[in-house]
Amino acid sequence: MITIITEATDNSTNGVIDWLKFFKKDFIRINYEDYISKIKIELDNQDSNILLNDIDVSKSNAVWYRRGTINFQVPTKKVEDKYKINEKISSHLNKELSKIRDYIHKNFDYNNKSIGNYEVAINTNKLYILDQAKKNKLKIPPTLITDNRDDLEIFYKKHGALITKAISEAPLLSIENHVAYFYTSEVADISNFPKMFFPSLFQKKIEKAYEVRVFFIKNKYYSMAIFSQNDSATSADFRNYNTQKPNRTVPYKLPSVVKKRLKNLMKDLKINTGSIDLLVDKNNDFFFLEVNPVGQYGMVSYPCNYNLDKIIAKELTKIK
Amino acid sequence: MEQNSYYFLFANCIPVRGYTRAIICDLTRKTIDFIPIQLFNILIESKKNKIKDIVQRYKGDEKEIMSEYFDFLLENEYIYLCDKDTLKKFPPLSKSWQSPNHISSLIIEYSENFCIPEIIRNIEEYGKLEIQIRFFTKTPINTILKLLSELSNRRICSLELIIPFSNEIQDKTLEKICLDYQFISKFIFYNTPKENIKDHSTPSIIYTHQNILSESHCGFISPHYFNISIDSFTESLYYNNCLNQKLCINKDGEIKNCLNMDRSYGSIHKANLEKIIFSKEFNLYNKIKKDSIDVCKECEFRYICSDCRTFIKYPENIYSQPAKCTYNPYIAKWEDEEGYVSVEECGTYSKNKGFVVDVKKVEALNLELWGG
Ligand code: SF4
Numbered sequence: 001m002i003t004i005i006t007e008a009t010d011n012s013t014n015g016v017i018d019w020l021k022f023f024k025k026d027f028i029r030i031n032y033e034d035y036i037s038k039i040k041i042e043l044d045n046q047d048s049n050i051l052l053n054d055i056d057v058s059k060s061n062a063v064w065y066r067r068g069t070i071n072f073q074v075p076t077k078k079v080e081d082k083y084k085i086n087e088k089i090s091s092h093l094n095k096e097l098s099k100i101r102d103y104i105h106k107n108f109d110y111n112n113k114s115i116g117n118y119e120v121a122i123n124t125n126k127l128y129i130l131d132q133a134k135k136n137k138l139k140i141p142p143t144l145i146t147d148n149r150d151d152l153e154i155f156y157k158k159h160g161a162l163i164t165k166a167i168s169e170a171p172l173l174s175i176e177n178h179v180a181y182f183y184t185s186e187v188a189d190i191s192n193f194p195k196m197f198f199p200s201l202f203q204k205k206i207e208k209a210y211e212v213r214v215f216f217i218k219n220k221y222y223s224m225a226i227f228s229q230n231d232s233a234t235s236a237d238f239r240n241y242n243t244q245k246p247n248r249t250v251p252y253k254l255p256s257v258v259k260k261r262l263k264n265l266m267k268d269l270k271i272n273t274g275s276i277d278l279l280v281d282k283n284n285d286f287f288f289l290e291v292n293p294v295g296q297y298g299m300v301s302y303p304c305n306y307n308l309d310k311i312i313a314k315e316l317t318k319i320k
Numbered sequence: 321m322e323q324n325s326y327y328f329l330f331a332n333c334i335p336v337r338g339y340t341r342a343i344i345c346d347l348t349r350k351t352i353d354f355i356p357i358q359l360f361n362i363l364i365e366s367k368k369n370k371i372k373d374i375v376q377r378y379k380g381d382e383k384e385i386m387s388e389y390f391d392f393l394l395e396n397e398y399i400y401l402c403d404k405d406t407l408k409k410f411p412p413l414s415k416s417w418q419s420p421n422h423i424s425s426l427i428i429e430y431s432e433n434f435c436i437p438e439i440i441r442n443i444e445e446y447g448k449l450e451i452q453i454r455f456f457t458k459t460p461i462n463t464i465l466k467l468l469s470e471l472s473n474r475r476i477c478s479l480e481l482i483i484p485f486s487n488e489i490q491d492k493t494l495e496k497i498c499l500d501y502q503f504i505s506k507f508i509f510y511n512t513p514k515e516n517i518k519d520h521s522t523p524s525i526i527y528t529h530q531n532i533l534s535e536s537h538c539g540f541i542s543p544h545y546f547n548i549s550i551d552s553f554t555e556s557l558y559y560n561n562c563l564n565q566k567l568c569i570n571k572d573g574e575i576k577n578c579l580n581m582d583r584s585y586g587s588i589h590k591a592n593l594e595k596i597i598f599s600k601e602f603n604l605y606n607k608i609k610k611d612s613i614d615v616c617k618e619c620e621f622r623y624i625c626s627d628c629r630t631f632i633k634y635p636e637n638i639y640s641q642p643a644k645c646t647y648n649p650y651i652a653k654w655e656d657e658e659g660y661v662s663v664e665e666c667g668t669y670s671k672n673k674g675f676v677v678d679v680k681k682v683e684a685l686n687l688e689l690w691g692g
Contacts, residue, residue, distance in 0.1 A: 010507070018420040018421070018448060019420045022421075023418065173664075202357070227397075227400065227412070245349070246348050246349060246560035248330045248332075248348065248397060248400075249332075250330050250331040250332060250346065250408060250410060250413070251331050251410070251411050251412075251413060252410065252411075253408065253409050253410070253411050253617075254409075255409070280513075284403075284405070302550065303332060303348060303550070304331075304413065304414075305413055305414045305415075305416065305550055305554065306414070307416070307418045309420075310420070312419055
């Protein structure tokens with residue numbers, strides 16, 4: 001049996017499940033949105049069993065940690081709470097549940113049977129990852145975190161045009177019928193900045209020839225080049241999609257040195273699947289930007305005809 | 321232009337050669353552009369040359385023209401200029417077509433004699449379905465609503481409803497239905513007093529005064545029905561793009577490949593579905609791809625054009641051209657264009673050889689139509 005931890009609306013999960021059905025493989029899908037209603041974990045000297053809704057997930061052959069997590073309902077009671085007793089108890093109960101959840105995720109990782117990893121996914125840190133990338137001989141764009149205009153001006157004088165982006169995972173904001181994204185955007189007119197501001201990340205804007213998005217699973221790497229430089233609407237971040245004249249998105253073959261360095265980096269970071277963003281500048285130099293362990297890969301799979309859903313399904317059925 | 325550069329054609333811009341001209345299928349932008357055979361040959365054969373060296377092969381006017389061709393390719397972003405090392409980083413697009421489905425398209429004629437949700441439940445064992453339901457008689461809106469609510473927990477990809485026009489269905493009702501059932505992709509109301517097409521809304525809502533369910537409304541070939549996408553392009557390389565993975569059920573409950581075909585595989589009430597879906601007979605048409613169809617195999621539109629195996633030019637020859645095609649690839653003219661002559665006037669048909677083009681005659685025609 002294959003266990004899939006995901007979210008109810010995740011389309012990639014549907015795509016992989018279609019293939020698992022085609023291969024006639026048993027699976028269970030656990031959505032973040034569906035609370036687990038029954039749990040039993042039993043550890044004895046021979047064995048440990050984890051039963052979620054009466055299914056023993058510890059006996060799964062393979063686990064795909066796609067995104068989300070296992071979710072339990074926390075009992076809450078609305079009562080007069082002068083001494084914050086209730087609040088404290090409820091926070092304690094939450095902690096109890098999160099230990100259970102962590103254990104289940106850890107158990108999935110035993111014997112390397114998991115593709116994707118919950119702990120890695122929730123603990124990604126862009127700055128730490130840049131450090132590790134550098135260690136693995138990958139170039140990174142010069143990066144600055146600062147809360148004041150003076151530092152920013154010095155950085156700007158040194159590097160020229162800058163971009164800014166979120167340090168953590170940027171949320172989607174939906175306001176009535178509109179959705180607002182936090183895009184990577186160019187920094188304009190620093191002299192208009194206040195003297196002090198909220199600590200923010202700035203990076204040298206690399207004059208790119210094209211971007212590369214890589215999906216990897218275990219040791220297999222699938223890359224796509226994105227040409228958006230003719231298009232000012234998309235030149236800072238290709239997700240800011242221009243539908244009139246879509247970007248050129250084509251299959252790409254990473255130079256073997258770059259691939260090797262990326263593999264080493266992912267090994268260090270203990271990430272066995274995810275999406276990597278790279279930039280290639282006019283001198284053919286590669287810059288590592290970031291890796292997202294739970295990123296969407298449909299935008300790589302379809303235009304390059306990689307059939308990644310099938311490849312993921314096959315990888316899952318291979319784990320014994 | 322930087323003629324000292326090497327170039328590559330973006331992998332999802334695919335040149336396809338026809339008898340007299342070629343096209344570039346831009347599978348990302350879903351458009352096509354015509355190119356001459358000469359340029360097609362260069363794109364296929366001279367992938368590792370500098371543009372300058374290609375242009376140098378020609379003299380005088382021809383050299384000028386070749387240079388213009390490359391300007392055209394660059395302006396339309398079909399090619400990218402690069403150095404030699406970069407060439408090998410851009411592999412071609414994989415041409416494989418892979419599907420986890422056995423059945424992906426289902427057409428049902430509505431009838432009170434069988435339970436459509438139950439049929440769909442059985443068939444979706446075999447794949448994710450794009451469904452079309454056709455109503456022949458005015459059906460009370462409540463019947464339609466009941467059907468939709470029974471379908472809402474199925475794993476349907478998309479649903480198209482074809483319904484005779486009735487005053488009962490007001491815009492407000494329609495709006496609500498679309499909101500409640502997001503898997504609906506298209507509403508077609510036929511026999512309406514007036515035409516009105518909202519093709520770009522989701523779902524698209526079409527009012528037409530024609531009776532589109534009659535036989536004569538199927539099997540048309542026209543640029544209007546061209547499908548320029550990676551999915552359908554690659555599928556057309558190996559399979560029949562109309563009948564592959566399709567299953568139809570008519571109002572008598574008979575299982576068919578196509579509603580307009582006589583051949584029935586039995587009644588939905590009694591038949592063993594699994595057996596039919598995997599039977600040799602049922603899948604006979606799947607493998608009839610455009611490359612094996614008379615005339616189409618020499619047409620530049622073959623991987624984006626729909627097909628029809630029901631209405632064909634010579635019913636005794638299953639590989640003959642769709643009867644309702646109005647294009648002649650030997651002279652690159654559609655029926656409504658000046659200078660059109662039919663395919664039949666450009667060659668001879670025989671039962672065992674199929675259609676054989678009269679090369680001399682076509683050459684003369686093309687000289688007259690298009691010049692030297
Ligand atoms: S000959 Fe007609 S039916 Fe055949 S591919 Fe060309 S346009 Fe389509």
